[in-house]
Amino acid sequence: MNIITIEHIAKIYQVGTEEVRALSDVSLKIDANEYVAIMGPSGSGKSTLMNILGCLDTPTKGKYDFTGVNVSEMNDNELAQIRNEKIGFVFQTFNLLPRSTALHNVELPLIYAGIPTVERRERAEAALENVGLSDRMTHKPNELSGGQRQRVAVARALVTKPSIILADEPTGNLDTKTGEDIMYLFNEIYEQGNTIILVTHEEYIAEHANRIIRVRDGLVESDLQVDNRKIPEKRVEQTEEG
Amino acid sequence: MFQTLIALKEGMLIALRAIRANKLRSVLTTLGIIIGIVAVTTMSTAIVGLESAFLNSISSLGSDVLYVDKMPWFAGGDWRRYRNRKDITFEDYEKLKSMLSSYDAIAPNIRTFGRTIKYQGKNAESTLIYGTTPDFLRTGGAIPQEGRFMTEFEVHASRRVCIIGTDIADILFPNEDPIGKNVKMENVKLKVIGVLEKQGSGFLGSFSLDGQVIMPIKVFQRAFGETRGRLRIDVKVADIDKIDETKDEIRAHMRTIRKVPPTEEDDFAINQQEMFTEIYDQTVGVIAIAGIVITALSLFVGAIGIMNIMFVSVTERTKEIGIRKAIGAKQWAILAQFLFEASFICIIGGIIGIVISFPISLIIDQFLPTAMPINIVVIAILISAFVGLISGILPAYKASKLDPVDALRYE
């Protein structure tokens, strides 16, 4: 089943008198339980594509069908609802609320979904446990390491049981080893039956996916299946404390 | 519905946290609100005080009593014009009484102020002395709580009797029953036959209505001289609905009695409690308008300040707004969050204003019998919340309309 179908999507920014074509003409289909890596040089339109796929942004042209619903003409509030229910985001810069605890950060999407306190707490705690942070729930982001912060963000993305996880350079702000921990986590999530779209400009990260889409100058350059994707090893030692 | 409440609660918590994170800034911002609330509460407290003082001071004037006097009560600059009029005499009173077709009570009333009464070495100073007749019991509402009022016989026979107010009774007779005792005033000995009910103090506590002494009019005139004090005729009308007719009738009779030629204007005035009420309403109106103007101005200035700080708050938290929107906060949830923040800041200002007003109300109470009305506390809080909502609308709207992608990119 197709979760995502985009047809001839374009995103054009007007900068002064100049038109910037962040995306020129992109068509894609993504199935349930795919693990897609979107690759391309800086400025090629990866984030723009990701924001449109994540319903954070709307295309200037083209049609977007998400889980059988035409979202290209939805308004701000309708898109917010889709994001809340069906999409989990992981950002390069984590984007956690700095003054809130890990637990509250993970509860946040459930708050906007209107889940009552007790259930919300249980689900948030379970999500943090899944990413191995059951002992860090009351910590604030500045009391956590980069890898831990990103795992809080992953827990937040998963807590609503979304149809799709979107990650824009999730390892971009992490050192290699910590990045591998996150990739291990993604692998687990994927193997539990989730759909993941991952933006990266690093080959060794992209190799974890089972499909690699290369973007250049706002166009899809290539779209290939990966036959034997890389399965990350679980690291035994915890080196990321502090 | 339930869903909405959960997001609203989150909005409230964020608002409180944001204020706590910027305590000083939030409090400083509320200065205009504080001044506005102090103005509105102080004004209302003062008006409540004025009203009770006023009602107290006119309580000795009945709304159904007409006061026939030489001059109008509120003569203003025309005072000189009335001064040369003939005095109203006891004979005028007797004639009016015999001519008037209907009345409940009619009493001559002559007054002097500042006399001293003595009893066994004790002095009551600054008393208000009335010379009158038994009808004063009804025209003046002078009801004895002990003993009795004067009789017709005592007036005709010029018996040296008096009825005293409770303050005088307390001063002169702290430990004994005043009834039947002889007090002394201007070398006239008077027997106390009654003590009046307590009436409270007059306007601004200037004089006490309980410091009065009432005696038969002839005794008064003998003690203080015929011409001492201005005689007035108090007429309690039979039917308050016909007060205007009675007034016209009195006017016609008085012109006859005093032989005023038809072409001349009245050489007397018929006063009413209503005149006080009008003056009072004007006074309170001025205070209220001044208070409302000060309140409105401070609240306006306060609202601008809050709006300004809310714009700052929205800008500072652009990224947070982006995060919230990205994970599914709808526009109204963001809107509510900032409206709560603005309202809470204003309510804090309102509470500070009330806390400041309270001692001020205690000071006012020294001059006017008053207390801060409890409903003004509620009103002040509501006004503050309302100002918060109004001043929060634009910033909150701006926040709710932020584009999530732009907001997330904001550093």
Ligand SMILES: Nc1ncnc2c1ncn2[C@@H]1O[C@H](COP(=O)(O)OP(=O)(O)O)[C@@H](O)[C@H]1O
């Ligand atoms: N809000 C914007 N206004 C103008 N140009 C933009 C905006 N966002 C992105 N762009 C431009 O669109 C192109 C693609 O950007 P982006 O999708 O962020 O690239 P990538 O994530 O691949 O580095 C870039 O040239 C960028 O400068």
Ligand SMILES: [Mg+2]
């Ligand atoms: Mg990017």
